[in-house]
Amino acid sequence: MKIKNFKQTAGLIAAIGASVVLLFFIIGCIWIGYEVKAQCKEVKDQYGGDCVEAMIDLLKDENQSFKARNSAIWALGQLGDDRALPVLKSFYTGDMPEREPLNQVISQYELVKAINLTSGGKNVTAVFWRYGIN
Secondary structure, three states: OHHHHHHHHHHHHHHHHHHHHHHHHHHHHHHHHHHHHHHHHHHHHHHOOOHHHHHHHHHHOOOOOHHHHHHHHHHHHHHOOHHHHHHHHHHOOOOOOOOOOOOOOOOHHHHHHHHHHHOOOOOOOHHHOOOOOO
């Protein structure tokens, strides 16, 4: 009898744990989508074109802060559009410092991630939010 109760309790705890992990995953996906969409709207208003074109223009704009340009790199990676690949590669130096202040340099770490995602890498969060962005 005790073993049966233990199995039921363990199963319930496992189900609750899995539900919490799934909930955090979905919230994270929604948050990422919200951030990308908000950034796209702001950048499109400033540079025109579709989201990818505007993000590329922001990244190339040396008058923008490194923080804004690194944010564009992140968003381009999340969007996963291969049109950004040549531009992302042009900023990649291959020199991976141990630590990068995002407000002082173009982040090689963010570039590696974005290059991977625009080269066909899997972005499991994007299926929840990527549709309808342009």
